[in-house]
Amino acid sequence: MSPAPHSLLIHSQIQEVHGSACLIDSDCPVDNLNHIGNGANTGKCIIQPGMSNGTCEIYSWCPLENDTLPLGSEHFMFPMVENFTLLIKNDVTFRKFNVHRRNIQHWVSKRFLRTCHYDKDHPEYKHCPIFKFSTMFKEANIDHSALIHGGVIGIDINWDCDLDWDKKYCVPEYKFSRLDDPDAPIGRGFNFRYAYYYYVDGVLHRDLIKAYGIRFQIHSTGTAGKFHILPLTMNIGSGIALLGLAPVICDIIILNLxxxxxxxxxxxxxxxxxxxxxxxxxxxxxxxxxxxxxxxxxKKKVSTESDSHSQEHPESNANITPSGDQNVVP
Structure with missing residues (x-):
């Protein structure tokens, strides 16, 4: 946290701001705003003694903001932050099954909450909703750079519940990860500004605070399931239909392709x-x-009848002459 008391006064723009250099007042148009500057021009050019060039005078809070770390970029501003703790209260409701769960289990007592810290490998402390910063840093593989420039840590709470068992087994799982880029060349870490306004002897003052710290983003998800006869029958029917259709499809492919x-x-x-x-x-x-x-x-029937007829009457053969006389053959 870097507080700086300011008062609303007239101040010259700093030399590093592009377009703030001037030689005469006409170089500083009145009420002109530089998007990278610190205020609007008053229309005057201020030349300091011993300087050939000046800077445009502006309306601004004085002194101007000094955007540097108070202890430098290699020292921890809060060396004891690893011992800080975070209490998370999370509730989830599965309306379809009329089940409501919270991450503080029903068997947890006040004494347990006063003494426990989350430990994923402990049978009881893995249900503790109090997390030490050092534990979260370790789970997210965060080094001490987060203690210098700040950082953003994501906490994922996942509820994966099989409600065919007792609902006491429906408990959350926690995962930690770092969301910001620790190797970013500029704008590293996490910080934000806020201000206090007050009057001293009728003059408005402002304390601008640039705060560095750890920001937590909590994301909670949940899924639950329970046995039901309808999906079972639908799956069985689909399987039977698929097995009955498979031979037909295979025959069509093999017989034609x-x-x-x-x-x-x-x-x-x-x-x-x-x-x-x-x-x-x-x-x-x-x-x-x-x-x-x-x-x-x-044809087959006629030939059969003729054959049988000839076999039944072997002696009925006769020669018929044109005159009608019959000669019987002995």
């Missing part, structure tokens, strides 16, 4: 004798599919 589809056809389908005859007849005679079976069956 694979190079060895003829081999698969012979192995999968069995051609009966009648169909083989039809196929052979189509190739030879090129007749219609409905004509060949009927005609072939008739």
């Amino acid at each position: 694979v190079g060895s589809k003829k081999i698969y056809q012979k192995a999968k389908f069995e051609t009966i004798a009648e169909e083989q005859q039809l196929i052979a007849a189509r190739r030879e005679c090129k007749v219609k599919p409905g004509d060949l079976p009927k005609s072939s069956k008739k």
Whole structure:
């Protein structure tokens, strides 16, 4: 924390600000604002004794802000900050299951809270909601540079609950990480400014404070699940449908797209004798599919009847002459 008491006075702009140098008053337009300056021009050029160039006079709080660390860039401003503690209270509600949980467990007593510090490897202290800064620095792999320029630490609280078990097993897990860039060339760490305004002998004064510190950003997420018969039946039905459809899809692919589809056809389908005859007849005679079976069956039936007739009457052969005389052959 770097406080600086200021009063509202007229002050010359610093030489480092581009456009603030001047030789005469006309070089400093009245009420002109420089976006990197510290105030509006009064219209006067102030030349210090022994200097050839001057700077434009401005309306500003005096003295101007000195943006340097009070102890330098290598010394800790708060060497005992590692022993500071942070208490986190976090609640989560799973409305679908009507379950409400908080990170302070129901069995925790006041005595436990006064003495515990979070330790992820301890069976009881891993449920402690009080965190030492040193523990968070260690979990986030933060070195002592955060104690000089400040920093931003992210705390992730994750609730992953299986509500088929007792809800006492629904407890959070903590993870820590550094969110700012510790190697940034400019604007490193974390700081902010705020001011106090007051009057002394009727004159308005301001104390501008540039505070360096640790900023915590807490992010809480949660998921919960519980057994239900409806998703189970839907998954079983989908699996059965998929298993029934899989052979059909495989047959379509193999019978039409694979190079060895003829081999698969012979192995999968069995051609009966009648169909083989039809196929052979189509190739030879090129007749219609409905004509060949009927005609072939008739021919086969007639030949069979004639054969049987000849076998039943072996002695009925006769020679008939044109004149009608019959000669019986013995």
